[in-house]
Amino acid sequence: MPEADKEGERYQADRPQAAPGFFLKGSHQLDWGMKNRLARTFNPASGRTVMLAVDHGYFQGPTTGLERIDLSIVPLLPQCDALFCTRGILRSLIPAESQKPMVLRASGGPSILREELSDEQIAMDMDDAVRLNAAGVGIQVFIGGEHETRSVHNMTKLVDAGLRVGMPVMGITAVGKDMVRDAKYFRLACRIIAELGAQYVKTYYVEKDFETVTASCPVPIVMAGGKKLPELDALTMAYNAVQQGACGVDMGRNIFQSDAPKAMIAAVNAVVHKKAKPAEALDLYKSLKAKG
Numbered sequence: 001m002p003e004a005d006k007e008g009e010r011y012q013a014d015r016p017q018a019a020p021g022f023f024l025k026g027s028h029q030l031d032w033g034m035k036n037r038l039a040r041t042f043n044p045a046s047g048r049t050v051m052l053a054v055d056h057g058y059f060q061g062p063t064t065g066l067e068r069i070d071l072s073i074v075p076l077l078p079q080c081d082a083l084f085c086t087r088g089i090l091r092s093l094i095p096a097e098s099q100k101p102m103v104l105r106a107s108g109g110p111s112i113l114r115e116e117l118s119d120e121q122i123a124m125d126m127d128d129a130v131r132l133n134a135a136g137v138g139i140q141v142f143i144g145g146e147h148e149t150r151s152v153h154n155m156t157k158l159v160d161a162g163l164r165v166g167m168p169v170m171g172i173t174a175v176g177k178d179m180v181r182d183a184k185y186f187r188l189a190c191r192i193i194a195e196l197g198a199q200y201v202k203t204y205y206v207e208k209d210f211e212t213v214t215a216s217c218p219v220p221i222v223m224a225g226g227k228k229l230p231e232l233d234a235l236t237m238a239y240n241a242v243q244q245g246a247c248g249v250d251m252g253r254n255i256f257q258s259d260a261p262k263a264m265i266a267a268v269n270a271v272v273h274k275k276a277k278p279a280e281a282l283d284l285y286k287s288l289k290a291k292g
């Protein structure tokens with residue numbers, strides 16, 4: 001058994017990692033096309049993104065709030081920085097006139113009907129991502145999961161294909177049902193994903209020591225939303241995540257399952273890009289909701 005690393009104390013989260021000549025952490029030495037796609041996904045002015053995640057159907061079918069993406073999500077497009085969706089939804093429902101950057105779900109396999117979800121494979125060719133003018137691709141990585149090695153290998157194959165064409169890969173920390181979701185786990189998972197080449201990482205927020213997760217990950221982290229929370233809790237989580245070093249969010253259910261999705265995405269935008277405090281953002285949510 002290799003010796004496990006001791007809990008580190010040297011994260012120095014108060015000292016931002018330098019990225020000379022580019023606005024995004026860990027991305028300054030990438031090629032032009034890759035940087036350009038990242039600069040479409042992340043707002044160069046704030047260095048952050050509000051990505052709207054609507055890819056859930058890839059394993060769970062018509063998820064609550066996504067039954068009619070044409071009616072519920074297309075109207076939200078102007079308010080997000082990027083959309084995270086499947087190629088099926090992109091081709092069938094997202095207007096090709098849209099100028100929004102599209103990040104495409106590139107893994108799949110087991111459905112929600114199976115116990116073990118880590119048995120995924122790459123589910124799309126990089127050629128198709130290029131054909132669709134994608135701004136990036138995203139893939140689950142099941143660190144500690146039953147099919148850990150396969151999912152890591154899926155990601156590294158996708159990264160190699162992405163590097164050939166300048167397509168950023170978002171590695172997503174997929175946590176098994178019985179696994180502990182704490183900073184120690186996410187430090188491990190995010191760092192492995194970054195070390196193995198993903199250009200950015202999507203991961204969950206944890207209340208304790210999240211800044212050690214972002215500080216020890218050399219590429220940008222976007223916060224995953226997770227299950228639906230009351231609006232103030234979701235805005236507080238997003239606020240804390242960006243204050244503690246996340247470069248934005250990739251949120252789904254906390255936006256599209258809100259009673260007022262348009263108001264909620266505006267409130268998330270205020271937190272992410274305008275540094276609004278959670279209470280201010282909640283006021284914005286309430287006033288926009290009241291206006292309908």
Ligand code: 5RP
Pocket residue numbers: 053054055056084172173174224225226227250251252253254
């Ligand atoms: C799970 C995923 C999802 O498919 C989705 O993007 C999750 O979004 P949310 O949890 O915010 O509803 O990436 O890891």
